[in-house]
Each structure stands twice: as structure tokens, then as C-alpha cells.
Amino acid sequence: MPATHIRRWKTLALTTSAVLVGLTLPTVTASPASATNTSYDSTYYKNAVGKTGTSLKSSLHTIISSQSKISYSAVWNALKVTDQDPNNSSNVILLYSGVSRSKTLNGGDVGDWNREHTWAKSHGDFGEVTGPGTDLHHLRPADVQVNGIRGNLDFDNGGSTVTNGGGSRVDSDSFEPRAADKGDVARMILYMAVRYDGGDGFADLEPDEKVNNGSAPYIGKLSVLKQWNEQDPPSAFEEKRNQVIYDTYQHNRNPFIDHPEWVEAIW
Secondary structure, three states, X not given: OOHHHHHHHHHHHHHHHHHHHHOOOOOOOOOOOOXXXXXXXXXXXXXXXXXXXXXXXXHXXXXXXXXXXOOHHHHHHHHHHHOEEOOEEEEEXXXXXXXXXXXXXXXXXXXXXXXXXXXXXXXXXXOOOOOOOOOOOOEEEEEXXXXXXXXXXXXXXXXXXXXXXXXXXXXXXXXXXXXXXXXHHHHHHHHHHHHOXXXXXXXXXXXXXXXXXXXXXXXXXXXXXXXXXXXXOOOHHHHHHHHHHHHHHXXXXXXXXXXXXXXXXXX
16 A cells, blocks of 8 residues: 555544544433532531531531430321322322322321331331431331331342332342432431431441341441432422421431532542
8 A cells, every 4th residue: 555545544544533532422420419408507507517528427417416306106297297298288298109198097007108217227226216216307108018028128229119119129138219219218318327326325327338237237328329319319398398307396407408419528
């Protein structure tokens, strides 16, 4: 091949390569979490704003540990207010399934809703004791059967579809909530990890990277919970719930609903 043809071929190859590099497809990721409510930054959160890591976690623990506590029996009526269906005041919205169900159908029978501990009671051995066992920031109404399927499983992606679970999935060692509840679950779990750190006579609750944790005071999977926090930002329902708990019941807030970006700042 003549030298001029070789030079032209090399020039064409380099030009084509440059074009192909320019056409590299972008990586699809969720938008970084950002604040949804800054109205409490100069008051309630004033000692936490601007901090990161363990310093932020410690400051938030001090802030949210100042709370009023309710009994486990009182949780029934509280959930009828915190989780009221915005389109039907006679109903509550159930976690995991998203079903709207009559407030009067609270109990333990098929077709009823009961009190789901998002941070499973056995993962910290706190049962139904006043404190972590009655904390409204992680207690939600859930269908009795769906709640039973979740049991005390850790949270992770994958599994088979849960019957009447709204798209939730389950396998032998983990539970995956429906898409609309993933962020809610992540923020509830991480609230518990900040609020209960080994004081008050309770276990030090922490998220980790394991599943099938059994009765250990840990819940996984942290990396997945962080993804869910990014993928499913706080909804109007979640924000209103946070406000009702603050105004009417516990007088503390879930900081990760107001500032979901603090999840990444700590973990």
C-alpha cells in the first residue's frame, strides 16, 4: 500500500475512534439526594448542620433522642393518624403493599392490618418495650399476611413476588419492598441506627452488609439501603407522616426525611 494511502487510513481510523469515544453512553444513576425540608435547620437541626461522618451522626443522635414515648397499645390509634389515606380518612395506607384499608380492620386475622416493626424486633431484642419497640418512626401498618412473610428478614434486592405485596419480593434471607416504599424503609432503618446507639439500656442498632443476621442487633444491607434512599426520595405522604409524629406524638423527627443527603454524609 502506498505511503499516502497508509497515512490517510490512519487519519480516518483516529477520527472514527474519537467519534466513538464521544458517543460513549452515560451511566444511568439516581440523582443525588438533596434536602426536602430546611425549615428546621436554624432551630431543631442547628447543632448538626454542616457536619459529616461520626460528628453528624452523634449530633443527630443527641437531637432526636429528646422524644416523648408512647405505649405499644397506643400505637394502634397513632398509626390511624400518621398513616391515614390522604384520599379516604376512614383508611390507612399499608406499608409494602400500598393497599388502602379500613382503620377498623386492625388486628391479627387474615384481611387485617397490624403493626410492622421495620427494624425487626429480634434484630436488637427490644420486643414491644416502650422505646425502640414503640417508636413510630419505624412502626407502620402492614397487611397481616405480608407482614408475616417479611418476618424478621433483612432488606436486599431479589426474590420471588409476594402475593398481594404490591410488587414486593422475598427470598430465603431477604425482603425487597415495592419500589414506592424502598426509600421509606431505608430512612426508617437508618433513623433507628442513629436514635438507638447502645444507650437507654437498649442494643446498639447498626446497618451492615450482611443478610440472614438472625437475632444480632444489625440489619442489612447497608449498600442497598443507600441505593434505595437515592432511588426513592421522600414523598409527600412520608413528609406529612414525619410532621405528624413531630407535632402530635413523639416530638422528634426522622432527619433523613428532611435531609436524605445526610445518609451519604454519615455512611
